[in-house]
Amino acid sequence: MSEQAVEKKLKQLDLEENKAEEVKEAGAVANPKEGDADGEKKKKKKKEVKGISTFYPEKIYPEGEWQDYTGSEENLKRSTDEEKRYNDLKENNKWNDFRKAAEIHRRVRKYARKHIQPGMTMIEVCETIENAVRTFCETKQSLKAGMGFPCGVSLNNCAAHYTPNGGDKTVLDYNDVMKCDFGVHVNGCIVDCAFTHTFNPRYDPFLEAVKEATNAGISACGIDVRLTDIGEAVEEVMESHEVELDGITHAVKCIRNLNGHNILPYRIHGGISIPIVKNGDNTKLEEGQTIAIETFGSTGKGYVDYTGGEVSHYMKNANPPPRAAIRLSRAKHLLRTIDRNFGTIPFCRRYLDRLGEDKYLLALRQLVKVGLVTEHPPLFDAKGSYSAQFEHTILLHSTRKEVVSRGDDY
Template sequence: MSEGNSAVEEIVEKVESLSTENEPVNDVIDANDANASSSSDKKKKKKKRNKNKKPAQVFENSIGNIYRGVYPEGEFQDYNLKRTTDEEIRADFNLEEAEKTWNKFRKGAEIHRRARKYARENMKPGMTMIEIVEMIENQVREMSGTNDSLKGGMGFPTGVSLNHCAAHYTPNTGDKTVLNYDDVMKVDFGVHVDGYIIDCAFTHTFNDKYDPLLKAVKEATNTGIKTAGIDVRLTDIGEAVEEVMESHEIELDGKIYPIKCIRNLNGHTILNRKIHGGKSIPIVKNGDPTKLEENETIAIETFGSTGKGYVNHGGECSHYMKSWEPPTNANIRLDRARKLMDTIDKNFGTLPFCRRYLDRIGEEKYLLALNSLVKEGLLTEHPPLVDIKGCYTAQYEHTVLLQPTRKEVVSRGDDY
């Protein structure tokens, strides 16, 4: 009898210890709690105050405070092709580890949904492009709940490409461009959590005459998402997108324009801290037999145009990124360039950045050094991409997780 009681007591003690270990930990520690715990230590040992030490910043709107670490799932869609066996589904796949990764994507997606909702409600004609991008980026940084740009925040600079410019335009410091009522603006920004990037974009207009263009591109993107899946050939996705996109047309000022796919812009796979993961997902039929694979993360993005449907570089460069495979014989001659490279490593790593981000962290007179790093192949530059002047382009994009039994459109929202 006594042996049975001691065994029961032992089990109870183990259960209580486990429940204590598994108590949830808040993403953000309240500053008041930290002060309360430190006050008792002052009685034991009096420490010298550091007059220059700034109080810890409290992120009141941090997404972590709202969801306590578990974030809402995106939209799930069944694959078009039936997987063959349960063994195939589970092969070489650690579900527990994958769930942790998916949860980080979901946190980034929730931040993206809230930031773009705030932007859509507050963007107005007459605002400068700098005001618009800083409004979005400040929202992302606040909700991410960290000042460490390598742990979370902007996955890449906010693109606000206008009209015939389809992608890769964000204003540099001093840019006085103003948003007008008749502009067609592509809002493309990324959010990352521990390097897991949400890549998601929409097109914003004030004049409803552009609605047919936006509808065509949105439908094409949704078609690409529906078609994509494990073992699906890339060319098949492009063919499906092209068929839907180019079935649309738009009338502008009494003239009918066919809506064309911008054939040299693509979706892509996404790797940790690498926005373009190696596979390009076309938006036209291109004959590429490469197949998508289980556990890949993909960005399905489509671009429509009333112009040629082909883009070239044009305008001042603002986007840069550290090279994933830099040349082994690179020689950084300028001391200023070496210091700038250290700054880039510490603040961005391999995540894309822009010149405004360098200004924000206090870098000055860096353009010569920046260009020398590009010349040596240590950085890549990504100038704006433009179709012919006078035309209009539109973009929609979502991030999709190719899970073993279904795909999750993780960035899906009520807006698109």
């Protein structure tokens, strides 16, 4: 779906919401007859959708869900500590960037749920989401604001890292379980948030199990909390569930080799992995960190690996080898394109196509080979199984934690 088509649909959606408000206020509104002058006067003028600032002209964006810290006596006192509150306010510009990215994410996922339907190609699904993000961000400077990483739409037993490459003919089916994982960044502040989208209601108990496990991980996280304790909280809730599909009862398992993570400026994975099973890691979370609580449930073996399929996700290495030798001039050109448009933000092959790059696969492989770029192939659980995912971004303020990506949907 083109950017023009996305913008047209956004305008249409906005108009429908306006009409709904008119009905609510007036009690009932009769449809005016064709050519009726009074009816024409009652028609409301279409409101242009120009981006997120249309809704927030003062550029102050809504806060997420606040939760108090628990645990130690010091943590219990944090919410009333005036010095900590003052120090936190000094970071307001950064928090506002996260909140802007989160508000864009909420609006885009609402739009996506309304418009994504079975029969669409996976490329159309991704472009529906990605072009909506670009429309709301109001800039063509991708390093200023835009996609925090490619839109992942992994299906069924593919748990992560699938987005279609150009020419992919895969079509979304009514019975598919699609993990919709996309990020939005503003000035490098990345909001990483995911949900699982299905059309067949038979999967609802499965999705609810994973959602509950995600919320358990969010409740457990906080300053000075050990990583293994977060994993234990997720595992306990996730694996208390069973689901029945096609007359077979499946135990819901955590996918133990997929994790949450911390987030750094322009880096979606900051080096800390947050487990979703108890793993004995006694590393503690710290004040000021941004983390993603990301949980995956499976009806399969609860373990993923790369079993085939084209690689689509790539990312420039934030800590590249000091003397990486690039032989191909085409590879040098491609690296400049990556630096200029993505930096260390993940990208996919469709994004290179969109920039007009062509015949770049050999050059891309060389950048991977010398360690300047890392590739992230699609990851699969057992054939015939299903996986589901939910994820939120949490800001560990000095006083309380803010689930910045929380919405009224999940």
